[in-house]
Amino acid sequence: MQTILASISSWLTRGRGAEPAAAPLVLTPVTTDPDLLLLMMSTGVVCMGERGRPDLPLGRAELLMLARLSAPGATPVGERVAAVARETGVSTDHLLHFLQDFEERGLLRPGTAAVAPPPAAVIPAITVGGADGALPAMMVLATPAAVGVRGGGFEFADHGEQTCLRLSPAELEATMVLIRPTSLADAMTAQRERLGAVALDAAAMEGLVRRLLGIGLLRDLADKATGARGYDHAGESYRKEVAGKQSVAGAVTRSMERLETVEQAHRAATGNARVKVFPVHCIPTMWRNPPLSLGLVLAYAQVHDGGRLLEHFDIRPDWLLDLERVDRYADEAGVYLFSNYVWSTASNLAISARVKEKNPHSVTIHGGPDVPKYASDVEEYFRANPHVDIAVRGEGELTAAEVLAALAGRIGHGPVDLSVLADVAGVSYRTPTGVVRTADRARLTDLDAIPSPYLTGLFDSYVEGWNEIAETHLQAVDGWGFLLPVVCMETNRGCPYACTFCDWGSATNSRIRQYSMERINAELEWCSKNRVDTIGLADANFGIFERDVEITTRVADLKKTQGWPRQFGTNYAKNSVKHLQKIVEVLADADILSFGLLSLQSMDEDTLTTIKRSNIKLEKYEELAREFQRARLPLYVDLMLGLPGQTVRGFRSDLQECANREVHAKVFQTQLLVNSPMNDPAYRAENGITAVPGELVRQSASFSAVDYAYMLKLRNIFLAFEKLGVLRHVARHVRREIGLREVEFFERLWDAADADRARWPVLAFCLDTLPRYMVPPVSWRRLLDEVRRLCVEVLGVPDDTSLSTVFAVQHVLLPAPGRVFPVDIALAHDYVAWHAALLEAKHSGHLDDWNLHTPALRDFGPGRLSVSDPRHVCQTRMGKQVDINPWDTWDLDAPVCRAVMQGD
Numbered sequence: 001m002q003t004i005l006a007s008i009s010s011w012l013t014r015g016r017g018a019e020p021a022a023a024p025l026v027l028t029p030v031t032t033d034p035d036l037l038l039l040m041m042s043t044g045v046v047c048m049g050e051r052g053r054p055d056l057p058l059g060r061a062e063l064l065m066l067a068r069l070s071a072p073g074a075t076p077v078g079e080r081v082a083a084v085a086r087e088t089g090v091s092t093d094h095l096l097h098f099l100q101d102f103e104e105r106g107l108l109r110p111g112t113a114a115v116a117p118p119p120a121a122v123i124p125a126i127t128v129g130g131a132d133g134a135l136p137a138m139m140v141l142a143t144p145a146a147v148g149v150r151g152g153g154f155e156f157a158d159h160g161e162q163t164c165l166r167l168s169p170a171e172l173e174a175t176m177v178l179i180r181p182t183s184l185a186d187a188m189t190a191q192r193e194r195l196g197a198v199a200l201d202a203a204a205m206e207g208l209v210r211r212l213l214g215i216g217l218l219r220d221l222a223d224k225a226t227g228a229r230g231y232d233h234a235g236e237s238y239r240k241e242v243a244g245k246q247s248v249a250g251a252v253t254r255s256m257e258r259l260e261t262v263e264q265a266h267r268a269a270t271g272n273a274r275v276k277v278f279p280v281h282c283i284p285t286m287w288r289n290p291p292l293s294l295g296l297v298l299a300y301a302q303v304h305d306g307g308r309l310l311e312h313f314d315i316r317p318d319w320l321l322d323l324e325r326v327d328r329y330a331d332e333a334g335v336y337l338f339s340n341y342v343w344s345t346a347s348n349l350a351i352s353a354r355v356k357e358k359n360p361h362s363v364t365i366h367g368g369p370d371v372p373k374y375a376s377d378v379e380e381y382f383r384a385n386p387h388v389d390i391a392v393r394g395e396g397e398l399t400a401a402e403v404l405a406a407l408a409g410r411i412g413h414g415p416v417d418l419s420v421l422a423d424v425a426g427v428s429y430r431t432p433t434g435v436v437r438t439a440d441r442a443r444l445t446d447l448d449a450i451p452s453p454y455l456t457g458l459f460d461s462y463v464e465g466w467n468e469i470a471e472t473h474l475q476a477v478d479g480w481g482f483l484l485p486v487v488c489m490e491t492n493r494g495c496p497y498a499c500t501f502c503d504w505g506s507a508t509n510s511r512i513r514q515y516s517m518e519r520i521n522a523e524l525e526w527c528s529k530n531r532v533d534t535i536g537l538a539d540a541n542f543g544i545f546e547r548d549v550e551i552t553t554r555v556a557d558l559k560k561t562q563g564w565p566r567q568f569g570t571n572y573a574k575n576s577v578k579h580l581q582k583i584v585e586v587l588a589d590a591d592i593l594s595f596g597l598l599s600l601q602s603m604d605e606d607t608l609t610t611i612k613r614s615n616i617k618l619e620k621y622e623e624l625a626r627e628f629q630r631a632r633l634p635l636y637v638d639l640m641l642g643l644p645g646q647t648v649r650g651f652r653s654d655l656q657e658c659a660n661r662e663v664h665a666k667v668f669q670t671q672l673l674v675n676s677p678m679n680d681p682a683y684r685a686e687n688g689i690t691a692v693p694g695e696l697v698r699q700s701a702s703f704s705a706v707d708y709a710y711m712l713k714l715r716n717i718f719l720a721f722e723k724l725g726v727l728r729h730v731a732r733h734v735r736r737e738i739g740l741r742e743v744e745f746f747e748r749l750w751d752a753a754d755a756d757r758a759r760w761p762v763l764a765f766c767l768d769t770l771p772r773y774m775v776p777p778v779s780w781r782r783l784l785d786e787v788r789r790l791c792v793e794v795l796g797v798p799d800d801t802s803l804s805t806v807f808a809v810q811h812v813l814l815p816a817p818g819r820v821f822p823v824d825i826a827l828a829h830d831y832v833a834w835h836a837a838l839l840e841a842k843h844s845g846h847l848d849d850w851n852l853h854t855p856a857l858r859d860f861g862p863g864r865l866s867v868s869d870p871r872h873v874c875q876t877r878m879g880k881q882v883d884i885n886p887w888d889t890w891d892l893d894a895p896v897c898r899a900v901m902q903g904d
Contacts (some may be wrong), residue, residue, distance in 0.1 A: 014416050036066065036107060036149040037777050039767045040141070042179050047174065048768050053105060060195070061088040062098055063154075063169045069108075071152030106757050108385040127386070135209060135704035136220035141178040142817050143429060144773045144879050145217060156215060159816045164215045170198045171208055181221055184209060191335040216818030218402045221716040239552075245287040248465030249320050256318050256463040262871065263314050271864045274314040275411045277301070282347050291319065292488045292538065293339045293368065295453025297400045303451055304401035317458050323354050330358035330599055333412045333459040337400065340370035342671065342694075349385060363416055367392030367405060369503050372674045375437065377693060378428050382435045389418060391428045395439055397450050399426040447493060447515045454487075454526045455519075463530050470531065484533030484566075491520050491551055495540035497574070500611045500683060501601065503675040504540055512540075517547065518789035521554055527565055528558040537570035544573040544890065552583045556590035566574045567901070568592050578621040588631035595629040595901050596635040602643055602650065603657050610645025610702070612677070625661055626843060634899040636887065637663045641715055642670035642697040642708060644687035646679065651711045654741055655718045659731070659742040662839065665723055665884035667715045716771035717746050724890045725813065725897075726770065726780075729831075730787060732838065733806040736851045737797050745795075752790055762786045774880050780814045801828040812867050813897065815874040815890050822868040823853065830863025835896040867894045 012364050038058065039046050045063060047056040058066070061084060081099075085092045102108045147167075148155045167175065177190035184206065192199040212218035212454045234268065267273055275867040277295035298317060301309055313335070318325060336355050338348040352364045372381050372655040373393045382388060392399050406420045418429040419436075426441030444450070453459055466485050494512035495504045527535055535555065542548055555568050568587060572580060584596075598621050602608055628635040639654050658665040672679055674693035683689075688701030698708045721727040722742060727749075731742040740748070753764040763784045769775065777783050784807050791797040805827045812825055834857045841850040869892050871877070877888060893898040 036070070037762070038066075038147050038148055038149060038154075039769065039773060039775070040143050040145045040175070040179075042143045043532060044176055044179075045147070047105070047107070048765065056101060056105075058171065060173055061085075061090040061095065062170060064088060065095055065098065066149050067152050067154070067169045069147050079872055086486075133238055135184050135206070136213075138181050138182045138183055138221040139178065139209070139213070139218050140221060141175065142219055142879070143179055143219055144775050145817070146769070146775055146778045147172070148778045155778070156217065157779040157781075158215065159779060159781075159811075159814075159819050161779040165211055165217075167208075169485070170195060170200065171204075174200050174205060174208060175212065178209075178218060211340045231525065232538065244469050245320075247468040248287050250460045251465035251468065252318060252320050256316065256462070259314070259316060266314075269844070272311075273332075273412070274310075274312060276316045276329065278316050278318055278321055278329070278330065278336050280321050280336055280338045280348055280351055281319050281344075282351055283344050287320060288462075288466075288484075289486050289488065290453070290459040291339065292453070292490070293396070294337060295458050296450050296692075297337060297339075297367075297396050298458055299451040299453045299456050300397040300449075301401045301404060302456070303400075305405065309401065309404050309408070313404055317461065319461065320460075321351070323351060326351060326354050327358060330355075333359050333361035333363075335363045335365065335404065335407070335411065338364065338366045338368070339396070340366055340368035342370055342673070344368075345370045347798060349387075352385070353387040361412065361414060361416065362801055363389050363407065363411060365390045365392060365400060367396040367400065369673070369675060372678060372693065374675070374681070377674055377679070378437060380434055382428070387484060389416070389430055390421065393426050393428070395426075395444055398444065399424065399441055400526075402634075403427060440612045443511075443513070445513065446494075447490075447513050448519055452519060453524055454523050461524070466530060485531065486534040487527050487532045488536050488537065488538050489520075489523055489527075490538045491515055491542070491548070492539050492545070497540075497613065498677060499601070499613045500677040501670055501673070503673050503677075506832045512544070514545070514547075517550070520551060524551075524554055524558060531564050533565060534567040534569070535565045537568075537571055540785070541573040542570040543578075543583055543826065544576055549579050549582045549586070552586045556586050556592060559590045559592050566592060567595075569595050569597065571597055574599065574622060574828050577627075580624055581627050584627040584631050584633065588633060596624060596633060597638065598624065598635065598663070599638045600654075601638060601640045602646065603654050604646065605649030606647070606702075607643050607645040607650050611643055625663060629662065629839075629843070629899075634901050635663045637661075637665050639665055639667045640670045640774070641667055642700075642703075644689060644697070644700045644704050645665075646700075647702055648711055648714075652714065652747075655722075656741055656743045657847075659722055660842065660850075662842065664887075664889055664898065664900075665718070667719060668886070669712070671695070672697055702838055713750070714743070714747065717750060717767060718743065720766075720770035720774075721746050721749075724770075724774070724888075726766075726783075727787065729810045729813065729835075729896070730784075730791070730806055732835075733803070733857060734791060734795065734797055736793060736838075736854060736856065739851060740795065748795065749790065752794060760786055763790070772881055774878050776814070776816050780811055780816060784811055800858060802856065805829045805831055805857060809865060809896065812865065813892055813894060815878055815892065817874060817878070819869070819874050821892075822866060824866045827863045827865060829857050830855065830860040832863055832865060832895045834860050865894060865896070867892050869893065871900070 034856075037048075039048060041055075043057070045058045047058060064087065065081070065084045068084055069077070081092055081095050084090075085095060099108060102253055148157070151166075154167045154169070155163055156167075158164045173195055174191040177187050177194060182190070187209070188205050189200060191205060209218060213220070227811045263274065277298070279291065279298060281291040281294055295317075298315055301313070302315060336352065338352060340348050348366070352366065354443065355362050355364055364387060371391045371393070372378050372651060378391065381391065389404060392403075402424045403421060406424055407416065410416055410420065419431060421427055421429050422438065425439050427862045428435055428437045462485070492512050492514045496512065497504075517532055524535070552568075555565065559565060600621060601611065601613060637658055639658065641651065655665065655667075672689065672691045672693050678687075678689065678697075679693055686701075688699070689697060690699055699705045703711070722731065726745070728742075731745050734740055734745050735742060749763060750767060753760045755768055757764045762777050763786050765777050766783050769777070788803065788807050791803070792799045797803060808825060808827060809831045812823055834855070838850060838854045841853040844853070871893075873890055873892060877890060880888070887901055889898070889900050890899050
């Protein structure tokens, strides 16, 4: 190839002449036609960065070059390059470098001349705009989206592989001005500025907009019709998110104003200016979630030592404290409390730095699981974060109160002498001569000594904001969308296990301590009264006590009598299912859209031994899984990639076990938590862990960096093909027919695409794009046709009506923009009945050999399958990344789909 490009370059340099006697260049074929797949992104059109190469942005010249290469005819490639250079003003060297990059990506090859495109594109007869034909006031392009290059243009296809739109290079460029919400008038102006002399005129631009609306690629931001081609649920959700946050922020601001009035009156009466104490909960996506940990700290501070702290401190629950609000309070030195988790540490440290920058005499106190406890890490933490004054280890309620008591009367008069904290257990603090670390603090024994922040009014500003949202938006529950409140509760505290990857057991000790039932019931009633949609328990092992059945029953009663909560979730007991069957039955009977979460991490014995989790009986998980599946409640499993002791073989087995059990797998990459036993220096040395706290564990004594890269890619294709469901049903049929397990099937697809990308180009494209962008390769039909051919030609799967049935089922279950529901299809064989027989075999104890105990699909008579999309998967759950929401799934509503969280 490089010889051909060099020859073209030489020919162009001479000006003109006979091109070398070599076959012309064409694009790598897709299916039976030369067709290259690109992606329209929010930043423009790109060629995917397959095989570790970066994505390649495509400008006007590159798009025109690709269109010319794909056009039919015998014009030499050199002449096409020269023509594009003349038309765009770019150099021929630039175009040749671009072609060389494409060749190195495996996307150009010598071959026959390009094939002519099919007849004129079919434009569906779809009404767009209002009844009077008016276009939307505001619209936005649905990105990312795949586009095919063929026959000199750029094509889009519908779910059935029917070409529905073909664009010229100029039209595709004009389309890019729609990647941000815009009006038609603004789009006209933008495309003129972008394209100059080749810009579309007004009629052509309006026609392009109508065609894009017609196929669902362009969305009307104001249309609330829930049909496949209208309402932008993602845009509506965003608008509601903004409105909801504004409502809560307004309520918090009003609350602060009321407290300021109280404080001014206190100062006038006593002459005492109390020091403000602020909690910091600046997580933009969690504005509707009251921060339980900080609430507990403030609630206890208010009652500590008979309430004496309130003589010196003004507790200010400004729950949306951000950089702007910090600046408002900078004139007075205050105390700022931070609860650091892996998801909040970065924002907390940024605000902490701003606090000290604006007023160095303020005091910053950091606690939570992401604040280090190991001595060497503590020293490094203070070196790296000069704005941190005090670090709290372990439970923070008593410690924070004692810190405030020691600092009473010492803040606001210049630099604070932190040596007064020498007798406060559980802290490390900064001094002029170095970091001082005090003795560890014993765990709380009486949890009820900590008042409830819900019942004491600390979260009343949230309630005020929620009520404002409800009055504005709540016409019906579905109309409120995900503005519905989510509340975290504890019924107990502690974990009896000491898994090395986790800091839960080590942070809370092994003994489980309980809150009183009176308090728990009162908090549940508070949630129901305030229309809390979801209660998430922070318990490590819910269901371990008999009283947990009583708690569940109370939740169910509140749902039945008051309508709230609608969802309930927790971490279920790991070694006991004695009470879980009843808990699941109660939740199912109350129609609470609950879910089960099994924190497996791994099922490999060597891995479990290394991470000190071998004392948890796996058969207990089996019993729980069966209970959730029988109740048609979603069941999720936590797995981890990168655990010490893990091997490629063991990880592959873990993924396969999830497929065997028909559960939703959330596969997290192991992060070295700063306070986990895994970060103990002796453990790190023993297990070859080179990561530092906060980093992913990409290498250990049991797996190399190369092994990790392989497991990561295997994880990604498993999440795409199995969890999202892109090839889940095909994989089941292949296993029944030839005994090839699901994960091995996915690996065979991967191997085939790597070995011969030209033969399996769509499969290769999907392996590169699906984990990152979650979009169809123009049409899912292209992928499925290619996979079917591979199943028959390479794997030897019988090519008969049963195979046709499976691929028809797989196709109808895949989401795509523009689809219209409900859909009902006739099948040569009753796949619903076959799938039920498959599940029955698994429930009967044949998880790993169900294929030997399930009849062949071809043995079933004709059937039908009905599919709908009540969760709007096609509009809201595509175009993301598999890591963005580990709960996410593409399951539509059909008898053969898995149960899912309605709010996932």
